[in-house]
Amino acid sequence: MAKQVGKKTSANQQQIKRILITQPKPEGSRSPFFDLAAKYNLRIDFHPFIVVDSIPAKDFRKQKIDISAFTAVIFTSRNAIDHFFRICEEMKVTVSQDTKYFCITEAVALYLQKFILYRKRKVFYGADGTNKSLFDVINKHKDNEKFLYPCSENFDSEITNWLRNHNCEYATPVLYQIISNDIREVMSNSYDMICFFTPGGVRSLLENFPDYKQNGTTLGAFGANTFKAAEDAGLRLDVKAPLPQTPSMVSAIEKYILSLKKK
16 A cells, blocks of 8 residues: 655745645636735645545435425535535426525535525525534524435534434435545645645545655645544644635635745
């Protein structure tokens, strides 16, 4: 099995020049990442650490979940949104305009605009990207709601445990699978910083490199669940988003780069 080690340099001594974003490259010529690269003379590479495979409608039917019978949907990622509306289209299910949506972050909530007429009284999101803030929002509106939590096979049991403990009626339609991508080639490069956006991305790193040593590599993570996955794996996180002062990964990276310049 391949062994991967991070940069030998101390994280406090290094400069950030080359960054790996563990997501697909943004389409088109405009992206905050491109602006960041130009502003600080960075090389930013993109390579998805996970592959998302759809669960086809014929297999979903075996789960015997009637989507139209539910009044609210919980989304913790854009993948979940994509596949929820994909399966609705494949099965010719019309989602009611009265459906409420509870999202882990504002960014996930705004992504709903791709599929629905965004109405603030129907779309809610947590204040800081944590499960706790999501639960606080759900708790205010949970009466008389039946919740769908679209997910992959590796769903967040903290969410289902909360729903069960608060006597919420819910179902967990499994709509997609998250598979670790082959990242050995891209990781043969030397990166000063690697940024993760999902727990699956962290899992992919460790599945590809079970003996991974971080050393002086700066690691960033987006979202409380990704923070937890990285920290549970014994990794040190120097860059975190969303936080009040750094609502995006780009702003978190920029803040970190500026902090190094002050040292």
